Amino acid sequence: MADTFMGFRRKNGSVGIRNQIAIIPSVFCSAKVAERIANQVPGSVYFRHPVGCSQVGEDLEVTAKTLISIGKNPNFAGVVVVGLGCERFSPYELADGIAPANKMLETVVIQTEGDSLAAIQKGSKIAREMQQIASRQVREEVPVSELMIGLNCGGSDMTSGLIAxxxxxxxxxxxVSQGGSSILSEITELIGTEEILARRAVNKEVANEIRETIFRTEEKLRRQTQNSSNKERTHLISTGNYAGGLSSVVEKSLGSMKKSGNAPFSGVIQYGHQPDKKGLFLLDSPGHDGEVSTGEVAAGAQIILFPTGRGTPTGFPGIPVIKITGNPKTYSKMRENIDINAGQVLTGEKTFEQMGNEIYQEILEVASGKYVKSEVLGHDEQFCVTRLP
Structure with missing residues (x-):
């Protein structure tokens, strides 16, 4: 019998594990208004970003698709779009893109309302009414096949690839074996693993997509590092990674890919898009923690799983980020930020299988309503839309 969790079934059939109202600015100019609306309405979250105008071509298209997809994520019962009124990415286009998700949806435009104070007042009233409606929805038992998790990591050390x-x-x-979905990303940290990952593809087409995705990133990094005026800026892993015992990007990549287990890859997802089937996927994304999490949430992930050897407190608005460390010392120092001490494998207290099952059970508990530490502490730093050159 398949495992289950308690989630919020949406009108379009998707399942959320949180029931919040998302306040999404269509442009950076309306970000403060969005923030002040969210601050007045408990149970709402806002998405500050620096984009939405002075962009062209595919760069603007990626922004549009990402913001639309964030609004569609099933963790949000309703969405208030906040626009300025003259931006390139129209607030009405953003709302129209979210509309097929069939959730509560309203648009507030500052220039139409008259000023920012009027927009805050109107937006707060709308969000409060949405929250009252959302509060009446109850969780119901649903199969684990309704879950999609995003795999991310940051502040890696040698225990990340070996343990966590x-x-x-x-x-x-x-x-994945029970019909759920999982997303591996951070392409800059998968360099050198393309053939290993391609062998796990469900067919030759997906295998070629995996290779091409990693090759494109390698070529991009080659161009960026060749013309750098500061050779210290050409390292492909951070100083913290070196200090944590990692020697090269290839060593880091071999550990990074372990997050995806051994399941076959069903496809490659482009940034800002959602897959049309279930399974394990590779998301084409840079290695920046925030850009990765944002792309995974845009793809539909309701939870982010985040190993960190050195430790990091960051979170994501409206999406629980489960922190895991393979380093017992890091857990001892940052136990208020880290949810799972996988370092118990290193100390011999638990086996890999036992720890894997513990992480899986944590996923089910968090999906059913348990708050992770980044949520309790209000961390929301990981929302960051990727940009194209």
Whole structure:
């Protein structure tokens, strides 16, 4: 019998694990108004960003698709779009893109309302009414196949690839084997693994897409590092990674891929898009923690799983980020930020299988309503829309 969790069934059939109201500015000019609306309405979250205008071509298109897809994520019962009124990415286009998700949806435009104070007043009233409606919805039992998790990491050290990532891979495999979905990303940290990952593709077409995705990133990094005026800026891993015991990007990549376990890859997702089937996917994204999480949430992930060897407190608005460390010392120092101490494998207290099952059970509990530490502490730093050159 398949595992289940308690979630919020949406009108379009999708399932959310949180029931919040998203306040999404269509342009950076309306970000403060969106923030002040959210601050007045408990149970709402806002999405500050620096984009939506002075962009052209595919760069603007990626912004549009990402913001639309964030609004469609099933963790949000309703969305208030906040626009300025003269931006390139129209607030009405953003709202029209979200509309097929069939959720509560309204648009507030500052220039139409008269000023920012009037827009805050109107937006707050709308969000409060949405929140009252959302509060009456109750969780129901749903199969684990309704879950999609995003796999991310940051502040990696040598224990990440040796302990935390492989343990997470076991949990990911367990979810995918029951019809759920999982997303591996951070292409800059998969360099050198393309053939290993391609061998796990469901067919030759997906295998070629995996290779091409990683090759494109390699070529981009080659161009960027060749013309750098400061050789210290050409390192492909951070100083913190070096200090944590990692020697090169290839070593980091071999550990990073372990997050995805051993399941076959069903496809490659482009940034800002959602897959049309279930399974394990590769998301074409840079290695920046925020851009990765944002792309995974845009793809439909309701939870982010985040191994961190050195430790990081960051979170995502409206999306629980489960922090895992393979380093017992990091857990001891940052236990208020880290949810799972996978370092128990390193100390011999638990096996990989036991730790993988613990992570999987944590996924089910969080999906059913348990708050993770980044949520309790109000961390929301990981929302960051990627930009194209």
């Amino acid at each position: 990532n492989p343990a997470l891979g076991i949990a990911s495999d367990k979810l």
